Amino acid sequence: MTAQDETFDIDTGGVQGYLHRPAGEAVGKLVLTHGAGGDLNGKLLHAMASGFARQGFLVLRYNLPFRQQRAAGPPNRARAGEDRDGIVAAADAIRDLAGGPTILAGTSYGGRQSTMLAAERPDVADGLVLLSYPLHAPGKPEKQRTEHLPQLRTPSLFVHGDRDPFGTPDEIRAALDLIPAEHRLILVEGGRHGLEPERGDVVDRTVATALDLFAIR
Incomplete structure (x- = not known):
């Protein structure tokens, strides 16, 4: 059985999701969630979970509390702290199931909440993978979501489409300059906010860069 087929249900500690187990001993744990308009069944999340599991990660693909x-509708911004608590619960749910670093990963809103959590509590994770970070609302570049980035001490990988209306490549680069921790940026040519997993080898590039950034051999 291949790694991406070894999927197990999880519903513990208030965390609802699926575990993707690697074929052999895990090299690390990836805690992967969705954006404001999606859920754990998104195409990109499935592809990323399989890609990381193939390279030895134990992956938890899960739903945020909201x-x-x-089943539908955006998160309540006033209750975003509850979603960050959900990220902590998800990380705790698999922390002792395998060795290696614990990496928080998320698309858009889920990624932003992961960065905010890591800035507040750097002990929660050893690394971050942010897919389509929502730097600002479309058409509102003056209202950038960067207040917490100077406090981010966690190594971070950003994966961003070069046609994403939530942030141009130049805007993203400028925002990442605020981060004191080591960080990388993968730009996906032709990619928009909803990254397509088959475009530009985005899954393979993300996994390979993560392995290098987080020094996983």
Whole structure:
């Protein structure tokens, strides 16, 4: 059985999701979640979970608390702290299931909440993988979501489409300059906010860069 087929249900400690187990001993744990308009069944999340599992990660693909509460609709921004608590619970749910570093990963809103959590609590994770970070709302570049970035001490990988209306490549580069921790940027040619997993070898590039950035051999 290949690694991407070894998927197990998980529903513990208030965390709802699926575990993707690698074929052999795990090299690390990836805690992977969705954006404001999606859920754990998104195409990109499936592809990333399989890609990381093939390279030895134990992956938890899970729903944030707001999505557990209702099947559709955006999160309540006033209750974003509850979603960050959900990220902590997800990381705790698999922390002792395998060795290696614990990496928080998320698309858009889920990625932003992961960075905010890591800035507040650097002990929660050893690294971050941010897919389509929502730097600002489309058409509102003056309202950038960067206040916490100077406090981010966690090595971070950003994966961003060069046609993403939530942040141009130049805007993203300028924002990342605020981060004192080591960080990398993968630009996906032709990619928009909803990154397509088959475009530009985005899964393979993300996994390979993560392995290098987080010094996983």
